[in-house]
Amino acid sequence: MDWDKLRIFHAVADAGSLTHAGDTLHLSQSAVSRQIRALEESLNTTLFHRHARGLILTEQGELLFDATSSMNKRIDAATARIRDSEEEVFGELRVTTTFGFGALWLAPRLAKLYEQYPELNIDLMLEERVLDLPMREADVAIRMKEPSQADLVRKKLMSIKMRLYATPQYLAEHGEPQDLHALANHRLICQNPRSAQVSAGLNLVQELLTYDIEATLTVNNYYGVLQAVLSNLGIGVLPDYIIEDFPSVVPVLPDVGSVEVPVFLAYPEELRQSKRIAAFRDFVQDEIISHRRSLRAMGAT
Numbered sequence: 001m002d003w004d005k006l007r008i009f010h011a012v013a014d015a016g017s018l019t020h021a022g023d024t025l026h027l028s029q030s031a032v033s034r035q036i037r038a039l040e041e042s043l044n045t046t047l048f049h050r051h052a053r054g055l056i057l058t059e060q061g062e063l064l065f066d067a068t069s070s071m072n073k074r075i076d077a078a079t080a081r082i083r084d085s086e087e088e089v090f091g092e093l094r095v096t097t098t099f100g101f102g103a104l105w106l107a108p109r110l111a112k113l114y115e116q117y118p119e120l121n122i123d124l125m126l127e128e129r130v131l132d133l134p135m136r137e138a139d140v141a142i143r144m145k146e147p148s149q150a151d152l153v154r155k156k157l158m159s160i161k162m163r164l165y166a167t168p169q170y171l172a173e174h175g176e177p178q179d180l181h182a183l184a185n186h187r188l189i190c191q192n193p194r195s196a197q198v199s200a201g202l203n204l205v206q207e208l209l210t211y212d213i214e215a216t217l218t219v220n221n222y223y224g225v226l227q228a229v230l231s232n233l234g235i236g237v238l239p240d241y242i243i244e245d246f247p248s249v250v251p252v253l254p255d256v257g258s259v260e261v262p263v264f265l266a267y268p269e270e271l272r273q274s275k276r277i278a279a280f281r282d283f284v285q286d287e288i289i290s291h292r293r294s295l296r297a298m299g300a301t
Helices: 003-015 018-025 029-043 059-083 099-116 168-174 180-185 199-211 222-230 275-300
Strands: 048-051 054-057 091-097 120-126 140-143 152-160 162-166 188-191 216-219 235-239 250-257 261-268
Touching: 003 018, 003 029, 003 054, 003 059, 018 029, 054 059, 091 099, 091 275, 099 120, 099 140, 099 222, 099 235, 099 275, 120 275, 140 275, 152 275, 162 168, 162 199, 168 250, 180 199, 188 199, 188 222, 199 235, 216 222, 222 235, 261 275
Parallel strands: 091 120, 091 140, 188 216, 188 235
Antiparallel strands: 048 054, 140 261, 152 261, 162 235, 162 250
């Protein structure tokens, strides 16, 4: 089968338009249309339903689009491996992690990585959904649980816990609770129990809500929870990694916390030799070591 025709078909299916695909491929609309007709004739099938608003894939077109999507991802992986055979670390690295960890811990530290590798371009994708690494939805992931897929290289970075935090100003104005029952006199700030989050955090929130807490503020991510805590709105449930970078919040009821949540770094086996992956992995590991040292120093003072 003619790969050039498949390439054009994929662009049309992805764009849903001959004109838009032509713009992407730097071809005229008529040239794109001829290639699609030739492909349909060679397969003896119709790949698109044509109407005034654009093109919609037929069932046979969907099958072919799944195949070309898989081929494109494999080509991307091969291209990445070829580029990574060079000595220098450069190009795009797609990193996925949760919104909280990415916004509160990882992103503030990336300046150090860029100083070391100025030609590296990070595409940081923050979402709770677990992206499919073998299918190249991302190159590397930092996840709050051990990845289950067998074809991934994974390394445990650290363990975290969800704990209670507030500002000294809030505690001075409203008093510091001495036990869980006293939380009923405070506003609890936490992730909405219906929002995507690690089960340890959800279990802690559900336990706290059994103590007749009437005033709550729920947010769908930890960044929002932290901003509300910093604004002196109440006592927040937050991951303990925030304590190093946000000294304006202090622990509340320090013996209360979730079970430990493991943090793993993972990437596809086929990228094991990637210099971009290695650079990012070593950077994160060094920052974790520095993070632990800072926490120990804070605990000693």
